[in-house]
Amino acid sequence: MANEKLLVESDVYLKAGIHIGTKFRTKDMMPFIFKKRPDGLAIMNLQLIDKRIKEAAKILSQYDPEDILVVGRRENAWRALKKFGKHTGIDVFAGRYPPGALTNPNLDNYIEKKIVIITDPWPDRNVIKDALKVGIFVIAFCDTNNVFNGIDYIIPTNNKGRKSLGVVYYLLAREYLRNKNLLGSEQELDESIEAFEGEA
DSSP states (O other), X not given: OOGGXXXXXXXXXXHHTTTBOOSOOOTTTGGGEEEEOTTSOEEEOHXXXXXXXXXXXHHHTTSOGGGEEEEEOSGGGHHHHHHHHHHHOOEEEESOOOTTTTTOTTSTTOOOOSEEEESOTTTTXXXXXXXXXXXXXXXXXXXXXXXXXXXXXXXXXXXSOHHHHHXXXXXXXXXXXXXXXXXXXXXXXXXXXHHHHSOO
């Protein structure tokens, strides 16, 4: 696939390691795996990752910011999450998700959402459980070691690396705003991908 068809040049993806998975590969993730490196790490298909980010942004753009929640317990995601929220106006939980926040109206921190983005299905599993209880659509970043239980739409990606998470959240924010006609089709965010990739 030619570079102009990707959301960013392939070099940006490759340098961020967005396609590098783990040594463990689940049956769920096999369709997204391109090959296995000599060191045992699985490599995901870059074109499929790009396609899934585009499609996820289209799904998201059907919702207003107040209807969306983004969650990431993994510390490597915190800066990207905060930048994503700043640019889109979408609520984020960078850190521990308060149990019951999506399901228990009696809690002070109760919120109503229609769709949630999960950074990693394992550390963020409590969010998925709550979303299932109340019928909230779940988009999740899935590495090669993840399973799809309770997930409606997956974005295959390295969901552990700070740089890869920065790239995915940058692109999701940009494409969400473009799809909502809040950013021109060739316009970039007023912060760089590197700003999303930095330390929390």
